[in-house]
Amino acid sequence: MRIVLQQSFPLGRFHATLWRASPFDKELSGEWPPSPWRLTRAIVARWYQWRRETAGTWPEDELESLIRALCRSEYRFYLPEQARQSIIFRQYQPAEFGMDPPNYKAFEAEFTAAEGIEQKLRGIAESVERHESCLLVLVKKKRAQKQVEGIIGTPLGNWRGLNPDPGARGYATNLTQDNAWCIPPDEDLFWFVEGDSWTKDLVDILDRCLERIVYFGRAEALTRIRRTDEVPISENVMPSESRTSASLVPVLVPRRDATRTDVERVTQDPLAARNIPQGARLLYARRPPRPPAREILRRMPIRPDIHLIQFALGWAVAPKQRATVRLTTRFRTAVLHNLICKKTKGTTASWSDAPASVRDEISGMTGKDSHGEPLRGPRAHAEFLLWWDGDVPTRLLVWRGARPFDEYEQEAMLRAAAQELSWAAAGPDAEAWKIKLVPLDAAVPPPPGFNGASATVWRTLTPYVPPRHHLRGGKVRESETIENQVRREITVRGYAPNTKLLSVEEKIEPPKWVAVHVPRREADARLFIGDRRGYMLRLTFETPIVGPLRLGHSSSFGLGLFKPSA
Numbered sequence: 040m041r042i043v044l045q046q047s048f049p050l051g052r053f054h055a056t057l058w059r060a061s062p063f064d065k066e067l068s069g070e071w072p073p074s075p076w077r078l079t080r081a082i083v084a085r086w087y088q089w090r091r092e093t094a095g096t097w098p099e100d101e102l103e104s105l106i107r108a109l110c111r112s113e114y115r116f117y118l119p120e121q122a123r124q125s126i127i128f129r130q131y132q133p134a135e136f137g138m139d140p141p142n143y144k145a146f147e148a149e150f151t152a153a154e155g156i157e158q159k160l161r162g163i164a165e166s167v168e169r170h171e172s173c174l175l176v177l178v179k180k181k182r183a184q185k186q187v188e189g190i191i192g193t194p195l196g197n198w199r200g201l202n203p204d205p206g207a208r209g210y211a212t213n214l215t216q217d218n219a220w221c222i223p224p225d226e227d228l229f230w231f232v233e234g235d236s237w238t239k240d241l242v243d244i245l246d247r248c249l250e251r252i253v254y255f256g257r258a259e260a261l262t263r264i265r266r267t268d269e270v271p272i273s274e275n276v277m278p279s280e281s282r283t284s285a286s287l288v289p290v291l292v293p294r295r296d297a298t299r300t301d302v303e304r305v306t307q308d309p310l311a312a313r314n315i316p317q318g319a320r321l322l323y324a325r326r327p328p329r330p331p332a333r334e335i336l337r338r339m340p341i342r343p344d345i346h347l348i349q350f351a352l353g354w355a356v357a358p359k360q361r362a363t364v365r366l367t368t369r370f371r372t373a374v375l376h377n378l379i380c381k382k383t384k385g386t387t388a389s390w391s392d393a394p395a396s397v398r399d400e401i402s403g404m405t406g407k408d409s410h411g412e413p414l415r416g417p418r419a420h421a422e423f424l425l426w427w428d429g430d431v432p433t434r435l436l437v438w439r440g441a442r443p444f445d446e447y448e449q450e451a452m453l454r455a456a457a458q459e460l461s462w463a464a465a466g467p468d469a470e471a472w473k474i475k476l477v478p479l480d481a482a483v484p485p486p487p488g489f490n491g492a493s494a495t496v497w498r499t500l501t502p503y504v505p506p507r508h509h510l511r512g513g514k515v516r517e518s519e520t521i522e523n524q525v526r527r528e529i530t531v532r533g534y535a536p537n538t539k540l541l542s543v544e545e546k547i548e549p550p551k552w553v554a555v556h557v558p559r560r561e562a563d564a565r566l567f568i569g570d571r572r573g574y575m576l577r578l579t580f581e582t583p584i585v586g587p588l589r590l591g592h593s594s595s596f597g598l599g600l601f602k603p604s605a
Contacts, residue, residue: 040233040234040235040237040238040242041231041232041233042112042230042231042232042233042237042242042245042266043229043230043231043232043266043267043268043270044229044230044232044249044264044265044266044267045227045228045229045264045265045266045267046073046227046228046229046230046255046262046263046264047222047224047226047227047228047262047263047264048222048224048228048255048260048261048262049224049261049262049263050224050259050260050261051221051222051223051224052125052219052220052221052222052259052260053069053070053071053073053219053220053222053255053256053260053262054069054217054218054219054256054257054259054260055069055070055073055074055077055218055219055255055256055257055260056069056070056218057070057074057289057291058074058076058077058291058314058315058316058319059312059313059314059316060314068124068218068220068288069124069125069218069219069220070218070256071118071122071124071220071288071326072116072118072228072276072290072324072326073228073255073256074290074291074292075109075114075230075290075291075292075293076291076292076293076316076319077255077256077291078109078230078255079106079109079110079293079302080302080303081252081255082105082109082245082248082249082252083102083105083106083299083302083303085247085248085249085251085252086102086105086244086248088251089247089248089251101244102299103299104236104241105241105244105245105248106297106298106299106302107236108234108236108237108238108241109232109293110293110294110295110296110297110302110318111234111235111236111295112232112233112234112236112237113232113233113234114230114231114232114278114290114292115230115231115233115274115276115277115278116228116229116230116231116274116275116276116277116324117228117229117231117272117273117274117275117276118228118275118276118326118327119222119223119226119227119228120275120327120328120329120330121222121223121226121329121330122220122221122222122223122226123220123221123329124219124220124221125217125218125219125220125221127216127217127218128216128217129214129215129216129217130214130215130217131212131213131214131215132212132213132215133211133212134211134212134213219260229270229272229274231274242266245266246265246266249264249265249266250265252264275327276324276325276326276327277324278290278292278322278323278324279322279323279324280322280323281323282323283323284325286325287323287324287325288323288324288325288326289321289322289323290321290322290323290324291315291319291320291321292319292320292321292322293318293319293320294318294319294320297318297319298318301316301317301318301319302318304316304317304318341446341449341450342449342481343443344443345443345444345449345481346438346439346440346443346444347436347437347438347485347489348436348437348444348449348452348478349434349435349436349437349478349479349483349485350434350435350436350437350456350476350477350478350479351433351434351476351477351479352432352433352434352435352474352475352476352477353474353475353476353477354472354473354474354475355472355473356472357430357431357432358425358432358462358472358474359462360427360430360432360501360502360551360553361551361552361553361554361570362462362463362554363425363432363501363553363554363596363597363598364553364554364555364556364593364596364597364598365462365463365464365554366425366435366460366462366474366597367423367424367425367435367596367597368423368556368596369460369461369462370423370435370455370456370460370476371421371423371596373454373455373458373460374404374437374448374451374452374455375390375401375404375405375451376388376455377450377451377454377455378401378404378447378448378451379393379397379401381447381450381451382397382400382401382447383397390405395409396409402414402420403419403420403421403439403441403442403448404420404421404448404451405420406419406420406421406595416441419441420439420441420595421437421438421439421444421448422437422438422439422589422594422595422596423435423436423437423595423596423597424436424437424438424589424596424597424600425501425597425600426486426500426600427500427501434479434486435476436486436489437452438489438587453478455476456476456477456478459473459474459475460473460474460476461473461474462474486602487586487602487603488586488587488588488600488601488602488603489586489587491585492585492586492603493583493584493585493586494583494584494586494603494604495579495580495581495582495583495584496577496578496579496580496603496604496605497577497578497580497584497586497588497601497602497603497604498547498575498576498577498578498601498602498603498604499574499575499576499577499599499600499601500600500601500602501553501573501597501598501599501600502550502551502553502573502574502575502598502599503521503525503573503574503575503576503590503591503598503599504553504555504571504572504573504574504591504592504593504598504599505519505521505524505574505591505592506524506528506591506592507519507524509521509524521543521545521574521576522543522545524591525540525543525576525578525590526540526543528590528591529590532590534584534588535580535584537582538580538581538582538583538584539580539581539582540578540579540580540581541579541580541581542577542578542579543576543577543578544576544577544578544579545574545576547575547576547577548575549575550572550573550574550575551572551573551575552570552571552572552573553570553571553573553598554570554571555570555571555592555593555598556592556593556595556596571592573598573599576601577604578601586601586602586603587600587601588600588601589601
């Protein structure tokens with residue numbers, strides 16, 4: 040009969056050392072594949088647990104029959120190909136709880152001196168008669184122990200204090216080496232057990248024992264193991280009798296003639312405390328080759344009908360507000376790089392080298408068609424914005440009102456967020472001044488202005504930069520005042536078709552210098568590239584309008600963003 044066992048490790052780690060092997064052996068990598076000898080002993084231990092939990096009488100030879108079936112079976116394995124040996128680390132663990140007197144060294148030196156020892160011992164004996172729970176004696180040398188016992192008798196337990204000094208009480212420690220294997224929690228190990236001694240009754244008993252195995256190897260190696268009839272794979276490890284290569288690893292299996300006594304021996308038994316315990320034998324197996332390593336990217340579930348994607352920001356040096364456009368531009372560049380690479384199946388990552396059909400497909404992210412002409416219509420393309428809480432940016436927002444982001448666009452944004460971005464200009468600080476982006480799920484509410492709420496008063500969150508110069512020779516151009524430009528843009532963009540802009544307040548805060556977005560095709564032609572003066576405004580409408588509200592130069596890159604104001 041062939042039996043297939045399916046085993047998983049929910050914590051992704053299997054801790055086990057080969058039987059009686061030194062855990063500090065440099066060549067030791069932990070037990071892999073798991074030992075059938077270990078499985079047999081675990082099943083026997085759980086048989087006793089099952090019998091304790093249930094009432095009744097059972098045949099005397101039931102356990103012997105189960106052990107006989109396990110020992111006379113052949114074992115093969117399927118080991119997950121992605122399993123990896125863990126990095127070996129060592130840790131101190133508590134070994135024995137005891138007590139040493141604070142002056143133990145001096146005490147022992149006096150105690151082992153030949154002169155006056157009997158007098159000291161008789162004094163201890165007298166104190167024992169006066170106080171039942173007094174501190175006795177701590178002895179570690181055999182000759183001192185015999186002298187003590189000759190005067191005050193043999194202790195009931197070991198030579199430790201009945202009422203010790205609490206300041207000297209504690210755990211002794213030993214250094215433990217962790218030899219573990221890392222197994223993906225979503226991949227299972229399969230045992231293929233085949234033998235002629237199995238019967239239906241023994242298989243039922245095996246099921247009861249397996250369902251009680253909660254750890255395998257060391258106690259922290261939590262496991263689930265069950266018998267299964269669904270086998271999606273075939274064995275890839277087949278132990279053999281001879282070791283024909285140094286790459287073969289030992290596998291401890293029970294002998295066909297092993298008895299119940301052999302299996303149940305404790306590790307301190309002289310017949311078990313050997314490299315190969317009585318009742319076991321060594322076979323040798325070749326572990327499956329490891330597939331090439333591949334990067335597993337962070338993925339969030341693709342959300343349908345999503346117009347806003349948010350990322351939390353982390354940094355060592357907080358970005359300055361004047362670097363808003365520099366940061367959003369670099370993130371947009373990374374998004375387009377990943378999107379074009381995905382669309383062209385890795386043949387190119389540049390917009391200029393992409394086919395015209397691909398340029399049209401990604402126009403909703405670039406804001407231009409295949410010929411490089413800007414898209415027409417409100418909210419037609421993605422906008423990359425920063426949300427500020429005072430002087431600190433807290434989120435990066437990607438918004439598009441015309442249509443939701445598709446699967447390719449969302450994946451491109453998540454890939455771009457997996458890398459750190461610098462918000463500093465090119466120079467020695469560019470590597471140090473970086474931010475890290477963390478995707479936020481749908482449970483995080485959108486910020487004010489993006490949640491569909493309406494308001495009559497809107498105030499700038501990031502400085503508003505007039506799209507046209509409103510000064511000439513230091514004097515204000517009457518037709519291009521900031522108020523006139525704001526009113527014109529609100530009308531053109533269709534923000535308030537059914538209401539009226541009542542006022543535009545300019546001097547609520549001093550102007551700020553901010554960097555603006557410069558298209559790459561115009562970067563060489565413009566004589567002035569750098570900061571522009573931005574203004575903090577308050578707009579009041581006759582009736583409430585719905586956001587988000589963005590106005591002015593570089594409004595698709597984070598400038599001129601307004602928020603509702605009370």
